[in-house]
Amino acid sequence: NKKKKTNDEEEKGLIVLMDGYDEIGSQRYVNVCQQLREYGEQRMKVIVIGRAEHFELSSNERTKTPENVFVIQEQGNKEDKDMINHNVTKPEVVFISPFNEEEIQRYCEYFDSKKTQQQQQQQQQQTVDQKQEPRKRFERLKNLRGMMSLLQNPFTLTAVLQSIEQLEENRSLRKRKFEVVRYEVYEAFLENWIKKEIQGTKITKEQCFEMCKKVALYLFENKTLIVKEQLIKDTMNIMNNKNQVNENEKGKKEEEVTEDEVVMMMMDTLPIRWTGKEGTFIHKSVWEYLISQLFIEEVLSLKSTPVTTRRTRLWESRVLSKDERSVMLFLADFVRLEREVKNGKCWCDGKNENLFQDLLIEMIERTKQEQDGEGDFHNKATGGNAMSVLNYSGFKFSGMDLSKVKVAGADLQNSNLHLVDLSESQLSAKFLGHCVGTKFNGSFMKRCEVGWSKIWVEE
Numbered sequence: 001n002k003k004k005k006t007n008d009e010e011e012k013g014l015i016v017l018m019d020g021y022d023e024i025g026s027q028r029y030v031n032v033c034q035q036l037r038e039y040g041e042q043r044m045k046v047i048v049i050g051r052a053e054h055f056e057l058s059s060n061e062r063t064k065t066p067e068n069v070f071v072i073q074e075q076g077n078k079e080d081k082d083m084i085n086h087n088v089t090k091p092e093v094v095f096i097s098p099f100n101e102e103e104i105q106r107y108c109e110y111f112d113s114k115k116t117q118q119q120q121q122q123q124q125q126q127t128v129d130q131k132q133e134p135r136k137r138f139e140r141l142k143n144l145r146g147m148m149s150l151l152q153n154p155f156t157l158t159a160v161l162q163s164i165e166q167l168e169e170n171r172s173l174r175k176r177k178f179e180v181v182r183y184e185v186y187e188a189f190l191e192n193w194i195k196k197e198i199q200g201t202k203i204t205k206e207q208c209f210e211m212c213k214k215v216a217l218y219l220f221e222n223k224t225l226i227v228k229e230q231l232i233k234d235t236m237n238i239m240n241n242k243n244q245v246n247e248n249e250k251g252k253k254e255e256e257v258t259e260d261e262v263v264m265m266m267m268d269t270l271p272i273r274w275t276g277k278e279g280t281f282i283h284k285s286v287w288e289y290l291i292s293q294l295f296i297e298e299v300l301s302l303k304s305t306p307v308t309t310r311r312t313r314l315w316e317s318r319v320l321s322k323d324e325r326s327v328m329l330f331l332a333d334f335v336r337l338e339r340e341v342k343n344g345k346c347w348c349d350g351k352n353e354n355l356f357q358d359l360l361i362e363m364i365e366r367t368k369q370e371q372d373g374e375g376d377f378h379n380k381a382t383g384g385n386a387m388s389v390l391n392y393s394g395f396k397f398s399g400m401d402l403s404k405v406k407v408a409g410a411d412l413q414n415s416n417l418h419l420v421d422l423s424e425s426q427l428s429a430k431f432l433g434h435c436v437g438t439k440f441n442g443s444f445m446k447r448c449e450v451g452w453s454k455i456w457v458e459e
Contacts, residue, residue, distance in 0.1 A: 014044050021050035022323070023225050023284045052095060098152030108138040111161045140164065146179030155283050160185055163192035178340050183333035186289040190271065197269040202262070208269050211235060215270070216281075216290035221317070225287065229277040232270075233263050285326060292330035299359050312363065316382040319409035328385070328411075332392035335360070357395070360386040367406040380408035380426065391415045403444075417443045424448065 016039055024032055039046045099107070141147050141160065151157045160167065167180075167188035176184075194208045214235050215227055236259075271286050272279040281287040298314050320328055338356050367383040387410035390397075398418040406426040414437040423446040 016044055016046045017049070018046065019049040020280075020284070021048050023050075023280060028226075099154065099157065100152075101148060104141075104148065104151050104157060105138045107157060108141070108161065111158075112137055137161070137164070140168075144180050146181070150180065150182055150185060155285065156182070156185060159189040163188040166192040166195075176337075176340060181333040181336060183289070183292070183330050183337060186286065186330070190286070190289070193271050194269065201265045201269060203265050203269050207239065208266070210239060211266055212270060212290055213294055214239075215272075216287050217294055219287060220291050220294075220314075225280055225284065227272055227279045227281070229263070229267065229274075232267055233259075236263055236266060288324070288326040289330055291324075291327050292334070295327070295331055296334055296356065299356060299363075302359055302362075303355065312382055315363065315385050316379065319381045319384050320388070325411075328389050328392055331389045332394075335389065335393035335395070357390070357393075360390055364390075364402070364405055364407065368404045380406040383407040384409040387412070412438050414438065419443060422448050 018032075018036075021032070036046060036048070141151065141164070147160070151160060163185075167184060170176075170184065170188055170191075171180075190209075190212070194205055194212075198205060198208055211232070215231065218231060218235075219225055219227065267274065271282045273282050281290075295314055298312055302312070335357050363386040364383045367379045383405055384407040387405075387407045391410070391412055391414075396416050397420050398416050399420065401421045402425055403421045403423045404425060405422075408427070410427065412435050415435075416439045418439055419442040421444045423444045425445075426449045
């Protein structure tokens with residue numbers, strides 16, 4: 001950043017670019033905010049990047065918003081804090097617009113030109129077909145229904161370009177003809193990533209997937225996004241994968257490898273960006289996809305469990321927050337995928353039934369039977385999460401009997417509750433805030449609890 005001095009000499013400054021502000025985890029906000037304030041005091045230009053929805057928080061969570069990130073939040077002398085805050089420039093908030101079709105096409109051409117340059121290093125001549133590949137690739141994406149809206153996001157666009165062959169293969173295998181959803185994109189991206197990264201290693205695809213899920217689960221349970229090398233070592237010991245070899249290499253004589261070498265192999269194959277002995281998933285959405293996989297597996301496992309003993313540890317652990325909304329959107333994508341029926345068969349398990357959707361409805365219904373007590377919150381959380389996912393998937397609740405359900409934190413924005421019986425149901429204190437655009441015409445809400453109060457409706 002060059003500025004002219006009064007004596008016509010150029011003064012050089014520094015622009016600090018800090019990406020992924022929404023991914024650092026709550027335990028690191030104080031340190032990051034302090035660093036930002038130090039940059040501000042030195043009059044450096046700082047650009048902080050994060051998801052817009054991350055800042056759409058309630059008033060008691062406003063310590064993370066960009067408008068007051070430089071404001072001193074810690075306890076201390078009021079005069080000192082006022083003096084510091086007065087001398088620090090408040091940030092300007094700018095929203096980045098999504099990619100339009102022209103920009104998507106230009107990026108596709110750039111991506112393919114880079115790929116072509118790599119090919120030219122290996123071969124001297126380039127065929128006519130290869131020269132036309134950029135346009136063909138863009139047309140392939142454009143011809144996939146629903147794809148262009150997904151490609152407005154830069155990371156999704158990059159992920160699709162890296163794994164388009166895997167995506168097309170998956171859709172052909174499952175005979176899918178309807179709109180592409182984000183769940184499919186990340187499924188193909190992760191499969192393609194692992195397939196490439198395990199080449200030449202002793203790590204199998206199954207081991208890598210299992211490690212990804214175990215790491216994602218640990219981060220979810222501990223409410224952090226930071227992965228440590230020690231976690232990989234401990235998980236490797238639990239998985240008992242030391243010195244295991246790839247299926248294709250079984251029977252061959254292998255050199256003995258140390259535990260540290262196996263750990264390093266695993267770390268190199270994971271979709272994690274490492275800085276020393278700590279790292280994060282290459283994008284927060286990859287972690288969110290993996291968490292949705294665990295939620296799905298937990299629900300699908302219920303079909304082999306007696307109804308009276310069915311529990312959902314992840315679903316009942318907490319009401320998914322606004323920062324975790326993307327997890328619910330992945331789950332909603334899976335519900336939509338399951339609805340697509342080809343020749344009377346559900347693509348996900350080969351049966352003529354919407355298994356996942358039906359199990360979510362059952363989870364909501366079961367909250368009616370639970371009595372208030374020690375486990376009441378967990379039942380409410382399960383029902384609330386299930387109802388939010390169904391709503392995001394476009395499920396129509398019209399005419400359903402949801403009386404006496406316990407659905408804490410259920411997001412019912414823009415849902416259709418026409419003629420739904422919600423009498424004596426237990427919702428959340430934020431219920432009205434979660435019902436923007438909701439159709440309640442003809443619904444029954446007698447003695448419906450909304451947090452600490454009740455809505456009394458005449459017969």
